[in-house]
Amino acid sequence: xxxxxxxxxxxxxxxxxxxxxxxxxxxxxxxxxxxxxxxxxxxxxxxxxxxxxxxxxxxxxxxxxxxxxxxxxxxxxxxxxxxxxxxxxxxxxxxxxxxxxxxxxxxxxxxxxxxxxxxxxxxxxxxxxxxxxxxxxxxxxxxxxxxxxxxxxxxxxxxxxxxxxxxxxxxxxxxxxxxxxxxxxxxxxxxxxxxxxxxxxxxxxxxxxxxxxxxxxxxxxxxxxxxxxxxxxxxxxxxxxxxxxxxxxxxxxxxxxxxxxxxxxxxxxxxxxxxxxxxxxxxxxxxxxxxxxxxxxxxxxxxxxxxxxxxxxxxxxxxxxxxxxxxxxxxxxxxxxx
Numbered sequence: 001x002x003x004x005x006x007x008x009x010x011x012x013x014x015x016x017x018x019x020x021x022x023x024x025x026x027x028x029x030x031x032x033x034x035x036x037x038x039x040x041x042x043x044x045x046x047x048x049x050x051x052x053x054x055x056x057x058x059x060x061x062x063x064x065x066x067x068x069x070x071x072x073x074x075x076x077x078x079x080x081x082x083x084x085x086x087x088x089x090x091x092x093x094x095x096x097x098x099x100x101x102x103x104x105x106x107x108x109x110x111x112x113x114x115x116x117x118x119x120x121x122x123x124x125x126x127x128x129x130x131x132x133x134x135x136x137x138x139x140x141x142x143x144x145x146x147x148x149x150x151x152x153x154x155x156x157x158x159x160x161x162x163x164x165x166x167x168x169x170x171x172x173x174x175x176x177x178x179x180x181x182x183x184x185x186x187x188x189x190x191x192x193x194x195x196x197x198x199x200x201x202x203x204x205x206x207x208x209x210x211x212x213x214x215x216x217x218x219x220x221x222x223x224x225x226x227x228x229x230x231x232x233x234x235x236x237x238x239x240x241x242x243x244x245x246x247x248x249x250x251x252x253x254x255x256x257x258x259x260x261x262x263x264x265x266x267x268x269x270x271x272x273x274x275x276x277x278x279x280x281x282x283x284x285x286x287x288x289x290x291x292x293x294x295x296x297x298x299x300x301x302x303x304x305x306x307x308x309x310x311x312x313x314x315x316x317x318x319x320x321x322x323x324x325x326x327x328x329x330x331x332x333x334x335x336x337x338x
Contacts, residue, residue, distance in 0.1 A: 021070075021079045021082035022079065022081050022082045022085050022123075022124060022127035022128070023124050024067075024070055024082070024086070025067045025070060025082070025085040025086040025088065025089030025090075026085060026089070026120050026121070026123060026124035026127075028063045028064065028066055028067050028089050028092070029063075029064075029067070029088070029089040029092045029095075029116075029120050030116070030117055030120045030121070031063055032060060032063045032064065032092045032093075032096060033096055033113045033116055033277070034113075035056055035059050035060045035063060036056075036060050036276050036277055036280075037113070037273070038056045039053050039056035039057050039060060039276060040271075040272075040273045040276055042056055043270065043271055044271070048271075049270065057279075060280055061280055061283070061284070063089075063092065064089060064090050064091070064092045064093055064280070064284065065090070067086040067087070067088075067089035067090040067092070068086070068090045068225065068226070068229045070082070070083070070086040070089075071083050071086045071087060071090075071216070071220070071225050071228070071229055072220065072222060072225040080216060080217050081127045082127070083216045084213070084216050085123060085124075085127060087212060087216060087228065087229060087232040088123070088232070090229050090232060090233055091232055091233045091235070091236035091237075093233075093277065093280040093281040093284055093285075094233065094236040094237040094239075094240040094241075094281050094285065095236050095240070096112075096116060096277055096281075097240050097244070097277055097278065097281050098236070098239065098240040098243060098244075099112050099115060099116050099119075100112045100274065100277065101240070101243060101244050101248050102243070103115060104248070105247065105248060105252060138214065138217035138218050139214065139218075140214060140215070140218065141210065141211040141214045141215065145207055145210065145211060146211065148207065149204065149207045149208065149211065150296060150300070152200050152203060152204055152207075153204065153293070153296065155200060156197070156200055156201065156204065157293070159188055159197060160289060162184050162188075163184075164286065164289075164290075164325065164329065165180075166180050166181050166184060167286070167329045167332065167333070168325075168328060168329060168332065170259060170263075170329075170332035170333060171328070171331070171332040171336060171337060171338045172337070172338060173337060174258075174259040174260070177259045178258060178259060181258070181259075198242070198246075201238050201242070202238075202242075204234075204235075204238070205235045205238050205239060208231045208232075208234070208235050209232075209235050211228075211231070212228050212231050212232050212235075215228045216228065223295060223298060223312070223315060224295075226291060226295055226315075226319075227292060227295035227296065227299075229288075230288035230289075230291045230292040230295065231292055233284060233285070233288045234285070234288055234289060234292055237281070237285045237288075237289075240281070241285075245257045249261060262282075262333065263333050263334075263335075264278060268334070268335060269282075269333055269334050270334055270335075278333075279330065279333075279334065282329070282330060282333055283326050283327070283329075283330040284326070286322075286325060286326040286329045286330070287322045287323055287325075287326035288322075289322075290318065290321065290322035290325060290326075291318065291319055291322045293318075294314070294315050294318030294319065294322070295315065297314070297318070298311045298312070298314060298315045301314070
C-alpha cells in the first residue's frame with residue numbers, strides 16, 4: 001500500500017519561510033527609529049545634510065516601503081499574518097509619531113524608542129503562535145462597504161484637495177500659508193463642518209481597516225497591493241494626526257496647529273532629534289493619499305469598461321504625480337522657499 005504525502009524538502013522550506021516571514025516587517029519597523037537616530041547623528045556631526053545623513057534618510061524611507069513590497073510577495077499568500085504585519089510596518093512613520101506623542105502625553109519615564117521596540121517584539125512573538133497559512137474561503141469586502149467608502153471619500157476629497165494646496169503655499173512662506181489657511185478654516189472649522197468631517201474621517205478609518213483585513217487574506221495584484229497598503233498607511237496617519245491636533249495641541253497644550261506647529265519650529269524637521277520622524281510621516285502621507293485616490297479611480301474606471309492597459313497607465317501617471325507633489329510639499333515643510 002502506498003501513502004501519498006505532501007511533505008518534502010520544498011514544503012519544509014516553504015513552512016520555515018512562512019514562519020520567518022512575520023519577522024521581516026517586525027525587523028523593518030524596529031530598525032526605523034534607529035535609522036532616524038543615525039540620520040540625526042550624522043547631520044549633527046556634519047552641521048547639516050551630509051552625504052552620510054542623506055543616505056540614512058533614504059534608508060528610513062526604504063524600510064516602511066520594503067513592507068509594501070512584502071505584501072505583494074508569495075509569502076503574503078502563504079502567511080496572512082506576515083502580510084498584515086507588513087501593512088502595519090508600512091505605517092511605521094505615523095505609528096512612531098503616535099507612539100512619541102502618546103508617550104509625551106502620558107509622561108512616560110521610558111523613552112518612546114524602547115516602547116516602540118517592545119511593542120514590535122510583542123507583535124512578532126504573537127505572530128509566531130499557531131499554524132501560518134492562508135485564510136480559507138476569504139471573501140472580498142462587500143459591495144455596500146466599498147460604495148460607502150468611496151462615497152465618503154468624494155466628500156473628504158474637497159478638504160484633502162484644499163489641505164494639500166494649502167501646504168503647497170508654504171513654499172511662498174509661512175505668512176502666505178497662514179492667509180490661505182485662515183480662509184479655509186472659516187469653512188472646515190465651522191461648528192457644522194468640523195464634526196461632520198471628523199466623523200467621516202473616522203468612518204473611513206474603520207471601514208478602510210475592515211476592507212484591508214479582508215483584502216489581505218486574498219491574492220492581490222500590484223494595483224490592489226498599493227491600494228490596500230496606502231489605505232493602511234492613511235488609517236494610521238488620520239488617527240495620528242487627529243491625536244496630535246485635537247488632543248495634544250488643541251486640548252492639552254492649547255497651541256495653534258499652524259505652520260510653526262507643523263514644521264516643528266524653531267528647530268525644524270530635519271535637524272531635531274524628535275522632529276525628524278515627521279519628515280517621512282508627512283512625505284509618505286501626501287504620497288499615499290493621492291496614490292489611494294488614483295487606485296480607487298482605477299477600480300471605478302475598470303468597472304465602467306475602461307481597458308486595463310489604459311487604467312494602468314493612468315495609475316502610473318497618478319503615482320508619479322503623487323511622488324512629485326509629496327516631494328514639493330516636503331521640501332516646503334523643510335524650509336524651501338520660492
